[in-house]
Amino acid sequence: MGNPSQPLHTRLTELLRCDYPIIQAGMGGPGRSELCAAVSAAGAFGCLGMVKEKPEMIRTEIAAVRARTERPFGVNLVPSVTDPILLDEELEACFAAKVKVMVFFWDVRPDIIDRARRAGCTVIYQIGNLADAIAAERAGVDAIICQGFEAGGHIRGKVTSMVLVPQVAAAVSVPVIGSGGFGSGASLVAALALGAEGIHCGTAFLATNESYAHEYHKQRIVDASSEDTVYSDVFAIGWPPQSPVRTIENSVTRLYSDNLSGHGPDDFELDVIAQDGDEAVCRFSTYSPLQNMTGDLEALALYSGQLCGAINRVRPAGDVVREMVNDANHVLARLHLLK
Ligand SMILES: Cc1cc2nc3c(=O)[nH]c(=O)nc-3n(C[C@H](O)[C@H](O)[C@H](O)COP(=O)(O)O)c2cc1C
Structure with missing residues (x-):
């Protein structure tokens, strides 16, 4: 951690040139320019979720963020689940646009x-x-996000943030960022206490006005309690076999409630249940409901972390950032860590 009189100023805020050590997870689909820009404009660090998006879309979204804010932001890609030719084009689109921070995930x-x-x-x-x-440190990364099992979306590991973050913080020298279950000021302070220098939040920013998630998805997060999420790999079409996700319980997870793991994309018949513009969306696909989608949204992947139980309304993303920072300062004061 950096300056003890400014606990929220860490090596991460230095590295990313933002005010607060809070990164908005680059969520493929919901994490477009409106959300990314709103988070960055509020002093945290926004991230475009561009997994498997075409280079034209990436260029457009980068320009749209820059039109809304001059603050820094990043782009998220998931290399190993993306066709190599598309990945090459995505990377070149980011580099040509002089994106300063790339956030990658999976292996x-x-x-x-x-x-x-x-x-x-x-x-x-x-x-x-x-x-x-x-x-990752050996390969030369500048910072590491540690994703715990309570996270929403695709889940890479098996242990919770509380257990993983301190182990990683003790083992590497680059800044570590907690991910999975973080979304409040208290959790930010907890992450710092565990040895992290910031937090990475998906679910907390998914249920915001600026997220591109469909209102149905946002409302399901607001309505859900933490027990309502399910860890499974039944949303399989679009990712490699046995890529687990955390979603809110729905007709698909109920159908497979005795058989939630061990699936791959080839295990399911193609059954179109929704439309994303001209694109057909199948049951069991990794798509989540987005604003422009129509069809059987209930049966799509309603990604959410266990944090959903703590989310009671849809709010502007900037308010989420400001509340996290204010609450973190109150918690620090209560713990006598802030003079
Ligand atoms: C709707 C949704 C979509 C996600 N999409 C991506 C993605 O495209 N790329 C990625 O690296 N992580 C993605 N994630 C995972 C996040 O990076 C992060 O690990 C997770 O949101 C952290 O847990 P939390 O949801 O409790 O904050 C997604 C998460 C959610 C909730």
């Missing part, structure tokens, strides 16, 4: 880390276990 890819660093980017990798954290 550690030294080749991609090296390529992004040679393009001049700061590289952050989200991992889900200690071995991957060590591999």
